[in-house]
Every structure is written in C-alpha cells, then in structure tokens.
Amino acid sequence: MADILNYWTITGIVIGLLVLLPSIMGFFGGNKFDVKGKTVLITGASEGMGRSVAKQLSQKGANIIIVSRNVGRLEEALAEIKASAANPSTQRFQYISADLSEPDGNARVIAEAIAWNKGQAPDVVWCIAGASVPGLFIETSPETMRQQMAVNFFSCNDMAHAILNEWLAPSSIGKGNTRHLIFTSSVAGLYTIAGYAPYSPSKAAIKSLSDVLAQEVQLYGDDVKIHTVFPGAIDSPGMERENKTKPEITLILEEADKHFTPDETAASSIAGLERGDYLVTVSFLGSLMRASAWGSSFKNNYFVDIAMTWLSSIVGVFVAMDLNSKVRSYGKKHGHPSTYRKKVAA
Numbered sequence: 001m002a003d004i005l006n007y008w009t010i011t012g013i014v015i016g017l018l019v020l021l022p023s024i025m026g027f028f029g030g031n032k033f034d035v036k037g038k039t040v041l042i043t044g045a046s047e048g049m050g051r052s053v054a055k056q057l058s059q060k061g062a063n064i065i066i067v068s069r070n071v072g073r074l075e076e077a078l079a080e081i082k083a084s085a086a087n088p089s090t091q092r093f094q095y096i097s098a099d100l101s102e103p104d105g106n107a108r109v110i111a112e113a114i115a116w117n118k119g120q121a122p123d124v125v126w127c128i129a130g131a132s133v134p135g136l137f138i139e140t141s142p143e144t145m146r147q148q149m150a151v152n153f154f155s156c157n158d159m160a161h162a163i164l165n166e167w168l169a170p171s172s173i174g175k176g177n178t179r180h181l182i183f184t185s186s187v188a189g190l191y192t193i194a195g196y197a198p199y200s201p202s203k204a205a206i207k208s209l210s211d212v213l214a215q216e217v218q219l220y221g222d223d224v225k226i227h228t229v230f231p232g233a234i235d236s237p238g239m240e241r242e243n244k245t246k247p248e249i250t251l252i253l254e255e256a257d258k259h260f261t262p263d264e265t266a267a268s269s270i271a272g273l274e275r276g277d278y279l280v281t282v283s284f285l286g287s288l289m290r291a292s293a294w295g296s297s298f299k300n301n302y303f304v305d306i307a308m309t310w311l312s313s314i315v316g317v318f319v320a321m322d323l324n325s326k327v328r329s330y331g332k333k334h335g336h337p338s339t340y341r342k343k344v345a346a
C-alpha cells in the first residue's frame with residue numbers, strides 16, 4: 001500500500017512539474033499589458049521616465065494623456081509623444097496641467113480626462129510624478145519632509161482614490177475590460193541608505209498602499225490590476241535636481257546602483273508589465289532588493305522569486321556590513337556632519 005502511494009505521489013509530482021514548469025518559467029505568457037487602442041493617463045510625463053513611457057506607449061498604439069505642472073514642457077513633450085504614434089490618424093493625445101501634490105488635483109485630472117475621453121475613464125493610469133530631495137535627517141526641514149510625502153505618496157494615494165472610484169463602481173465592473181493602475185516607487189523604497197530620509201519613506205509607503213490595494217481589489221473581481229515599478233538611478237532632469245542636495249556619503253553608498261537612461265528604464269518597466277509582473281524591477285540589483293522586501297506582495301514567479309529571496313538573504317549580510325562600515329569610516333574621517341560643506345537646492 002505504502003509503495004503504491006509513493007508511486008502515485010511521485011508520478012503526480014513529476015507530471016505536475018512537467019505541466020507547471022513552462023508556466024512557472026513564464027513561457028506561456030502572451031502580452032499582459034496590451035495598450036493598443038487603450039487610453040493611458042501618465043503623470044509626471046513632461047520629462048524623464050514619464051516622458052519616455054508616454055513615447056513608448058504611443059509607439060504601441062495607445063491614446064495618451066500626460067499630466068504635469070508646466071504647460072510649456074507639456075506642449076513640447078506632447079509634440080514628441082504624438083510624433084511617436086503607431087497610427088497617427090486614429091490615436092488621440094491630450095495634456096492636463098495640474099499640481100498633483102494638492103489634495104484635489106488628482107480628482108480634477110480624472111474628471112477632465114473622462115470628459116476628453118468621451119465619457120469613459122482611462123483604461124490605464126500610471127503615476128510617475130515624484131521628486132527626490134535627499135539630505136541628512138536633522139538638517140532637513142519638516143516642510144521638506146511633508147512636501148516629499150505629498151509629492152511622492154499622496155499624489156499616488158489621491159490618484160488611486162479618484163480612478164478606483166470610477167473603475168470599481170458597480171456599473172463599471174464585470175465587463176471583461178482589464179484596467180491597470182501602476183505606481184512608480186523606487187529601489188530606495190525597498191532598501192534604504194543614509195541621506196534618503198526625506199525620500200525613502202514616501203516610496204516605501206507606495207509599496208505598502210500597492211500591497212493593500214492589490215489584495216483589496218479582488219473583492220470586485222478580476223477587472224483591476226495594481227502594479228508598482230521600482231526604478232533605480234535614472235539620468236534625468238530629476239536626478240540633476242536631486243544631485244544638488246545629495247550628501248557625499250549617499251553618493252558613496254549608492255555607487256553600485258547602475259544608472260539607466262529614461263528610455264531604458266521605461267522599456268524595462270513596460271516589459272515587466274507585459275510579462276504580467278506585479279512588482280516590476282529594472283535591474284538585477286533591483287530584483288535582489290525586491291526579494292528582500294516581499295512582505296504580503298504577490299510574487300511574479302515563485303520559482304525565480306524564492307531563489308532570489310535565498311540569494312538576497314545571504315548577499316544582504318555582506319552588503320549591510322559594507323554599507324555600515326562606509327558610513328562609520330566617513331564619519332570618522334570627516335568629523336561631525338555639521339562641519340560638512342553645505343549643499344543647497346538652487
């Protein structure tokens with residue numbers, strides 16, 4: 001009896017693996033993020049990663065609405081985004097100027113987007129607006145801390161509230177129309193280093209909101225997908241501004257994080273969404289950081305993700321030792337931080 005049980009158990013496991021392995025490895029994917037003919041609203045799209053995302057989704061046939069504050073930059077970006085269109089005669093393009101850190105900014109943007117889109121809510125909303133003002137904690141003003149939370153976290157929170165109220169209304173669900181809400185966090189929201197006290201908590205809060213929502217939207221069925229993208233360093237106008245206040249020790253600690261262009265970051269992010277990933281990273285280092293911070297997050301691929309979690313728990317020991325020793329020796333060499341040459345935002 002025991003032998004027969006073993007025989008069937010082993011056969012079952014082997015057949016199960018043979019059937020499951022290709023899908024575990026992601027072979028039968030198909031495109032899980034097809035934007036052709038869909039309307040996509042992107043915040044923070046007048047420059048940097050947001051602008052590249054808008055151009056690339058335009059190339060894939062989406063109607064595009066870009067949101068940011070500066071009208072001049074929006075007009076210039078929209079011309080470039082239009083010029084990238086796959087079908088210029090059928091795709092539509094619009095910009096909306098708004099300050100998304102203001103409490104009512106996001107609700108107004110969604111109302112205007114619906115009016116422009118013939119009464120239909122956009123199919124995809126991708127929150128990319130954000131900024132980083134690094135600095136040592138005790139030298140950063142409470143206003144800067146609150147502003148970082150408003151620009152990075154509350155812009156996502158308020159946008160999620162505005163669009164999910166549309167998508168999850170009883171009259172909108174159950175029509176087989178998949179919608180995607182995408183947040184943009186940062187690897188600094190998964191793994192923090194000295195100098196990012198004003199920034200990292202606002203990006204970590206995005207992941208937390210994302211995890212709650214990814215679970216909660218299942219109450220409404222399968223229509224709405226939540227995702228969060230975790231870019232690393234991007235050589236962009238935002239990085240140029242960030243550089244102005246970044247402490248030297250922060251630059252030393254993040255040396256290993258490879259810089260990507262806005263186009264490269266946009267392309268890897270879109271590729272992750274097309275694979276159907278919930279948490280999207282754009283580099284191997286980013287994937288290791290993600291693997292150290294799953295919490296209640298959905299995994300993308302159990303096979304790979306569990307292996308990465310083992311790896312990150314081992315590598316993490318050495319990385320933490322290295323980073324902490326760099327901080328201590330910098331402090332010893334340069335004395336009390338109050339004596340460092342001050343960097344001020346222009």
Ligand SMILES: *[C@@H]1O[C@H](CO)[C@@H](O)[C@H](O)[C@H]1NC(C)=O
Binds near residue numbers: 237
């Ligand atoms: C920001 O500073 C780093 C380090 O000095 C440099 O490598 C990078 O090119 C700068 N990026 C921008 C966009 O200014």
